[in-house]
Amino acid sequence: MGQTALKTILVVDDDEDIGESIVDALSEEGYNIIHVDNEEGALNFLDKKRVDLVITAIKTPEIDGMRLLSIAKERYPETGVIMVANSENIELTIRAIKAGATDLQIKPINIEKLKISVGEALKDRIILADSIENPHPLDSKYGLMGFVGNSEKMRKVYETIIRVAPAMTTVLITGETGTGKNLVARAIHHNSPRKDKPFIELSCAALPETIMESELFGHERGAFTSAVKQKKGRFELANGGTLFLNEISDISPYTQVKLLRVLEDKEFERVGGIETISVDVRLIAATNKNLEKAIEDGKFREDLYYRLRGVTIDLPPLRQRKEDIPLLVETFIKQSARLNNVKVKGITDQAMQFLIEYDWPGNVRELKNCIEGMAIMAKGSILGVNDLPKYIRRSGDDKWQVNIHVGMSVRDAERELIAETLRYTNNNKALAAKILNMGLRTLFRKVKEYDIN
Ligand SMILES: Nc1ncnc2c1ncn2[C@@H]1O[C@H](COP(=O)(O)OP(=O)(O)OP(=O)(O)O)[C@@H](O)[C@H]1O
Ligand SMILES: [Mg+2]
Incomplete structure (x- = not known):
């Protein structure tokens, strides 16, 4: 491995x-x-x-x-x-x-x-999820609810959050899907003086232009056919607080212009209205697309980009901070156990190694879902290699492959092989001894010695 x-x-x-x-x-x-x-x-x-x-x-x-x-x-x-x-x-x-x-x-x-x-x-240590009974020190120190991870890359993210939170600056959060962009947006709001005011989110993905405009700025009664009464937009609802525009790369050129104006003047009109409304809103935007490329392609306005990018927080993909994986796994085991009322308590070191090796294209979200699935399906209280989804076990199709690799002692390798063979034979020791070409008494002794159950 x-x-x-x-x-x-x-x-x-x-x-x-x-x-x-x-x-x-x-x-x-x-x-x-x-x-x-x-x-x-x-x-x-x-x-x-x-x-x-x-x-x-x-x-x-x-x-x-x-x-x-x-x-x-x-x-x-x-x-x-x-x-x-x-x-x-x-x-x-x-x-x-x-x-x-x-x-x-x-x-x-x-x-x-x-x-x-x-x-x-x-x-082959068993890592008990209980060992993290207390919240991560970063939580209490920084009040960044929900973040797990101690890697240097994530520490930099926490530091930036703490530094930008109190300011009015617009923040642009970038990063692949599942890296924690929503979490960052919330953390900024909760660590800002606006924390007791509203935090309003709008996902701009795939919203038709007219709906997008009325969602952002609201509309007057009769502005369009379905506008049967006046409606406040997200900017008004977020007044005094934070507006989080998610998937910002998807907004239309027309809305981009309108957004630019609000950012500059802090003023707008509702759709179909003449009254100018002023608001005090802090804007946070996020995207998992490459905005610079969108600018090159003529899909995103450069001036709006500079406006949004007061400070940029780029979330590193999980595969670039693998040292965070063990703590995340332990946390998610505990969470899954509590939420789904299952008895899973920990994970073997071997299984953990597979989770560390895997590339996690869906980042923390994928890891979280994976652990939750494993916890629900697990047969015992400790997650082992055989509880891992197939695509994570690189041994691929062969369910009974034993994971032996350089860096392991002969003793550990033997333990793995015996444990796996016993699983294969459904704990039939006589059959296992035959397959292993080992005396039955030797097998009993080793099972005891290695504490295999
Ligand atoms: N550092 C972390 N510690 C603990 N949980 C995390 C962390 N990062 C992400 N998560 C969890 O992973 C899931 C995905 O996070 P989030 O929704 O913030 O990702 P995202 O970057 O906004 O993804 P998308 O681009 O798909 O919207 C959430 O359940 C979140 O709580
Ligand atoms: Mg998101």
């Missing part, structure tokens, strides 16, 4: 010999190792990237391992942390384990013991 399946281990130690011997030994095992010699470097790294395991000195002048442990656990609850101590210190050991450390190794490091400890920590 390519690079993402390689487990990443962050080693934090300022004792050069130790650091290097750990790095050498674990690199040989096929792990992707990052070595830093101080706490700050480690925190900087964790800011940018999730790792599968942290190995850290418990206490040195440069490193406060306990602090690192608590920060790593807070950010990535499912990441294991192995502490390295100078000597056996029962009190410290207990404190570390209580704080969530996976294991403790004592110097001088016994490399074989360490390898076993690492192997255990990285075993």
Whole structure:
């Protein structure tokens, strides 16, 4: 399954010999190792990237391992942390384990013991959705309701939202379908001084010109045949608040001119009316099309584009911020469980790897729908590779393909193969043993050893 399946281990130690011997030994095992010699470097790294395991000195002048442990656990609850101590210190050991450390190794490091400890920590972990019981820190910090994701790209988006929200500036939100444009529009409104005033949305997609005009500006009674009474448009309804024009690229040239005028003069007339109406409206527009191309093609006015583009927020597609996928998956598992009253609690690391590998052309929306579907259809309480829709399992048509790849230990590969064969035989151990060409007693022992059920 390519690079993402390689487990990443962050080693934090300022004792050069130790650091290097750990790095050498674990690199040989096929792990992707990052070595830093101080706490700050480690925190900087964790800011940018999730790792599968942290190995850290418990206490040195440069490193406060306990602090690192608590920060790593807070950010990535499912990441294991192995502490390295100078000597056996029962009190410290207990404190570390209580704080969530996976294991403790004592110097001088016994490399074989360490390898076993690492192997255990990285075993096909089950990622419990419960580990994110608390809302994401960004939520409480920024009040950006609904956003999940800690990637640098998304942090930039959050920062821009916070910066533009209080201003009057028009905001243009771009990005592929399902990347969260609606969410951004709402977040801007909710973080602005207008938050208690209306947030009005109008989708401009495929609205006939006359309807579009009356939707935006309203109409007087008798303006056209079906106008039996006066109607307020969205601009009036949004007065004091925010108007969100979605799919802005679809509006007709005529409406574009009218819109430009409102943006410049903050005034308009209802269709069929003579009274000039002034409004105080903040405009946010969104599109998943390329407006610059539409301008080139003569379909969108350049002057309107510059007016709309006070600030542009371009949402990155999910495939360019794959590090957000685990947290999104965990969040959606919890949401689906609650909304549909199903018992799904988590997902295997293997299945998660497939979700990370997949390209997500429909972005976060597609991921959300996918998890919801899986949660409803799942047979057990933990989502596994076999619960994934076929198009995500790259193994394609063969339902019984086992996912073995470079970066996995022989032990993990064996576990996968045995578990899959048992599923294939409907847990008929005698048949499975025959297929695996393994003694029945050996199979029983391995099932127990690998905790396969
Ligand atoms: N960062 C995110 N965290 C959590 N949920 C998200 C995130 N981004 C999008 N979603 C969810 O994904 C779904 C799609 O988001 P949204 O409707 O905002 O996308 P969009 O960019 O407006 O798509 P379209 O171009 O198709 O209108 C929504 O259910 C939204 O709540
Ligand atoms: Mg949308």
